[in-house]
Amino acid sequence: MSDTPEAAITLTEIAAEKIAEMIGDQPEGEEQALRVAVRGGGCSGFQYALAFDTKTDEDNVFEHRGVSVIVDKTSMQFVFGSEVDYVEGLTGAGFQVNNPNVVAACGCGSSFQVKDEEETSVPA
Numbered sequence: 484m485s486d487t488p489e490a491a492i493t494l495t496e497i498a499a500e501k502i503a504e505m506i507g508d509q510p511e512g513e514e515q516a517l518r519v520a521v522r523g524g525g526c527s528g529f530q531y532a533l534a535f536d537t538k539t540d541e542d543n544v545f546e547h548r549g550v551s552v553i554v555d556k557t558s559m560q561f562v563f564g565s566e567v568d569y570v571e572g573l574t575g576a577g578f579q580v581n582n583p584n585v586v587a588a589c590g591c592g593s594s595f596q597v598k599d600e601e602e603t604s605v606p607a
Contacts, residue, residue: 491545491563492519492552498569498578499548506535506550516544516551519567519580521558529561531580 494502506515518536521529538544542553554562565582586598 491543491559492547492554493566494547494550494552495566495568496548498567499550501569501578502550509535511537516553517567518542518553518555519558519562519565520555521561531562533567533578533580 502517506517509515514537515535516538518532518534520532520534522532524530536553538551538553542555543559544551544553546552552567561584562580562582564584565580568579568581570576570579584598
């Protein structure tokens with residue numbers, strides 16, 4: 484397990500509260516953390532995959548606002564500098580990733596595109 488800077492991904496106060504509440508409701512809550520991952524797919528190329536999961540030796544792990552967040556090494560290059568928020572609206576409630584690396588998103592908002600590799604510099 485490797486540690487990453489706290490600034491890798493931040494959580495809004497409401498997101499941290501909601502995550503802590505949801506993890507606390509699970510039987511293995513103390514072993515769980517929010518996994519932020521990026522998967523290929525959608526009309527713009529990538530989609531977020533947020534889930535409660537356990538840490539592996541290959542994950543980047545850090546805490547923000549008292550909540551553990553885990554990101555696999557491949558996804559880190561796409562989400563570095565992002566903020567996870569929890570929003571409630573007319574169409575429902577859920578987590579939203581505010582990602583400064585996104586250059587385009589699809590109309591439905593479920594997938595995104597990032598800068599070309601040559602333009603992106605990701606901290607090691």
